[in-house]
Amino acid sequence: xxxxxxxxxxxxxxxxxxxxxxxxxxxxxxxxxxxxxxxxxxxxxxxxxxxxxxxxxxxxxxxxxxxxxxxxxxxxxxxxxxxxxxxxxxxxxxxxxxxxxxxxxxxxxxxxxxxxxxxxxxxxxxxxxxxxxxxxxxxxxxxxxxxxxxxxxxxxxxxxxxxxxxxxxxxxxxxxxxxxxxxxxxxxxxx
Amino acid sequence: xxxxxxxxxxxxxxxxxxxxxxxxxxxxxxxxxxxxxxxxxxxxxxxxxxxxxxxxxxxxxxxxxxxxxxxxxxxxxxxxxxxxxxxxxxxxxxxxxxxxxxxxxxxxxxxxxxxxxxxxxxxxxxxxxxxxxxxxxxxxxxxxxxxxxxxxxxxxxxxxxxxxxxxxxxxxxxxxxxxxxxxxxxxxxxxxxxxxxxxxxxxxxxxxxxxxxxxxxxxxxxxxxxxxxxxxxxxxxxxxxxxxxxxxxxxxxxxxxxxxxxxxxxxxxxxxxxxxxxxxxxxxxxxxxxxxxxxxxxxxxxxxxxxxxxxxxxxxxxxxxxxxxxxxxxxxxxxxxxxxxxxxxxxxxxxxxxxxxxxxxxxxxxxxxxxxxxxxxxxxxxxxxxxxxxxxxxxxxxxxxxxxxxxxxxxxxxxxxxxxxxxxxxxxxxxxxxxxxxxxxxxxxxxxxxxxxxxxxxxxxxxxxxxxxxxxxxxxxxxxxxxxxxxxxxxxxxxxxxxxxxxxxxxxxxxxxxxxxxxxxxxxxxxxxxxxxxxxxxxxxxxxxxxxxxxxxxxxxxxxxxxxxxxxxxxxxxxxxxxx
Numbered sequence: 001x002x003x004x005x006x007x008x009x010x011x012x013x014x015x016x017x018x019x020x021x022x023x024x025x026x027x028x029x030x031x032x033x034x035x036x037x038x039x040x041x042x043x044x045x046x047x048x049x050x051x052x053x054x055x056x057x058x059x060x061x062x063x064x065x066x067x068x069x070x071x072x073x074x075x076x077x078x079x080x081x082x083x084x085x086x087x088x089x090x091x092x093x094x095x096x097x098x099x100x101x102x103x104x105x106x107x108x109x110x111x112x113x114x115x116x117x118x119x120x121x122x123x124x125x126x127x128x129x130x131x132x133x134x135x136x137x138x139x140x141x142x143x144x145x146x147x148x149x150x151x152x153x154x155x156x157x158x159x160x161x162x163x164x165x166x167x168x169x170x171x172x173x174x175x176x177x178x179x180x181x182x183x184x185x186x187x188x189x190x191x
Numbered sequence: 192x193x194x195x196x197x198x199x200x201x202x203x204x205x206x207x208x209x210x211x212x213x214x215x216x217x218x219x220x221x222x223x224x225x226x227x228x229x230x231x232x233x234x235x236x237x238x239x240x241x242x243x244x245x246x247x248x249x250x251x252x253x254x255x256x257x258x259x260x261x262x263x264x265x266x267x268x269x270x271x272x273x274x275x276x277x278x279x280x281x282x283x284x285x286x287x288x289x290x291x292x293x294x295x296x297x298x299x300x301x302x303x304x305x306x307x308x309x310x311x312x313x314x315x316x317x318x319x320x321x322x323x324x325x326x327x328x329x330x331x332x333x334x335x336x337x338x339x340x341x342x343x344x345x346x347x348x349x350x351x352x353x354x355x356x357x358x359x360x361x362x363x364x365x366x367x368x369x370x371x372x373x374x375x376x377x378x379x380x381x382x383x384x385x386x387x388x389x390x391x392x393x394x395x396x397x398x399x400x401x402x403x404x405x406x407x408x409x410x411x412x413x414x415x416x417x418x419x420x421x422x423x424x425x426x427x428x429x430x431x432x433x434x435x436x437x438x439x440x441x442x443x444x445x446x447x448x449x450x451x452x453x454x455x456x457x458x459x460x461x462x463x464x465x466x467x468x469x470x471x472x473x474x475x476x477x478x479x480x481x482x483x484x485x486x487x488x489x490x491x492x493x494x495x496x497x498x499x500x501x502x503x504x505x506x507x508x509x510x511x512x513x514x515x516x517x518x519x520x521x522x523x524x525x526x527x528x529x530x531x532x533x534x535x536x537x538x539x540x541x542x543x544x545x546x547x548x549x550x551x552x553x554x555x556x557x558x559x560x561x562x563x564x565x566x567x568x569x570x571x572x573x574x575x576x577x578x579x580x581x582x583x584x585x586x587x588x589x590x591x592x593x594x595x596x597x598x599x600x601x602x603x604x605x606x607x608x609x610x611x612x613x614x615x616x617x618x619x620x621x622x623x624x625x626x627x628x629x630x631x632x633x634x635x636x637x638x639x640x641x642x643x644x645x646x647x648x649x650x651x652x653x654x655x656x657x658x659x660x661x662x663x664x665x666x667x668x669x670x671x672x673x674x675x676x677x678x679x680x681x682x683x684x685x686x687x688x689x690x691x692x693x694x695x696x697x698x699x700x701x702x703x704x705x706x707x708x709x710x711x712x713x714x715x716x717x718x719x720x721x722x723x724x725x726x727x728x729x730x731x732x733x734x735x736x737x738x739x740x741x742x743x744x745x746x747x748x749x750x751x752x753x754x755x756x757x758x759x760x761x762x763x764x765x766x767x768x769x770x771x
Contacts, residue, residue, distance in 0.1 A: 028363065040224055061433045067505075
């Protein structure tokens, strides 16, 4: 199998590292060779962050380049737009509709573009945009946006739900597990 | 602690696993991205003594002492940290080791979290110490164990070179058992006392050792040849190897160098003779390329590939004239999202006060470097660890009273312990009326919350010695020491004005723990009373990511706001309030 690519993009502090950890664990359990590339350090302080998950028979490069992503999982709609050039032809975006103003917008030096989901669709990209923050709150924790997104992403994969749950259990502390399982289900069945 | 068998592991964690399996007993490091997790992960093994040292030089010297005493030892640092530790490294090359000693350096091509993009291979060349370079987590684990064998066999420290993409990528590893070799300390003055007479005898040893290491490199199993035809041949290493294989698969021949100092000669000649056209693909400087050229072999490298920034598969593909895929695009300008100080960050109030007082601020290395970013835009210089204080001294010696009354240095608690003290000694000794602000947030913040000598806890979170900053500064001869709460703007303003005005050196300690520390209890988020808010944007001058404007009024993001209350001190209309 050719190498498949999942990009996880968002704002530093939103929980993308946990999402990539769960995905890496899941794909390894399915017998793939896997590489996950993370960003630590300064950009974690509220900056734009990206994590690469690659899997297949044999994975070489740890990073994903422009035009290569089969999936872009986005925690914030502006970030989906920022990394759009990385989406492969016919690739799929799964995004949270939440808007988080970056500092240049807060200071008035730039404007937050309007109607991004529609514009991305008009550009020809497949986009699945859902309100993950509301779903996460419904599940009992605003921090569970990452798990809602994974639940939604699971739609596009031919991997049994038990395997997703096993990876969730292996990577989420026991006391948060129930809320996260609920977040996963809400994400999976949102439309 | 981990089960043996196949698992996905971060490169830095794989190094830690290699240290465990190699029987390492002593680790001393100073944190620095992208090297920090090596020591943090190693500290999870009870069998290994681990510590955070005040700086990289101290860490390396402590590890040297442990090797001398007879146990395998290790220290890790980022690329610029090796500059700090260069002094012991260059002479340890002469003394050699007793038990194996390995030094890890993590470069940061692309400068994800660094102030420069130096190529640390030069340190290995200049110090004449062997350097090996893993390309993924599996190699990180295996090379770490091999490094100790090389160290003991050749009587030398060994450097493992990592880069961000290997350090912070997870790939599959297989783990093994731990074995602890034991050595005994024996007095040996001619080997371990590097005064001129002894060092003169050790230098020829170093040269002869390099020749033996080069011989080793010719057949070392970590230098691998993959033949894929006789057309193009590519010499490469580390993550560049991964990009080469990603782009070319098996369609070209590859010489993958796991040992990057000393570089082999015959192996390269032989490889070059088997292919029509030879290339070198390496990030940063043309070190392998220049070596190949010095052998009189025609080669192409930096004429195709850049010296600046990190590589990727598309970059390599384009350099070799291959087509790359294109993604989608929209017409809108996408605003940047640079990193910012967190909501509730204690540095914010202090920097706002410095801006209001139109101070010239000389900065240092840490989260607070973000004080240079709009809208605060306050820091005017950042060079290296500790430079804020020493540079302030030089600045004020030249500027005199005029600059002394409006210029300050800002430095974090950990950075002050690392190399700020010596700069303060310069101020105390050579006398400038300088004002130094220590931003004491009770942790090493930027690298992800490591303890340091002022926090009172060790790497495992257990109680440890605690250095009292006020007493330390006073003992160094600074009589004026003030402590302020950076959440209190009025207090910060008053004390900064007083200390700038007074004709004496002074230290202001701005004390408030990092807002991200788990033990810090926050107030609930603030709310904006839309009746009272007039949209004057006064509160937005502090650059808090939790505050934005919607329809001409302020909105506070409840998921970010921790209720620090700095913004409330700027609102003349009482619009920003906590829950009653």
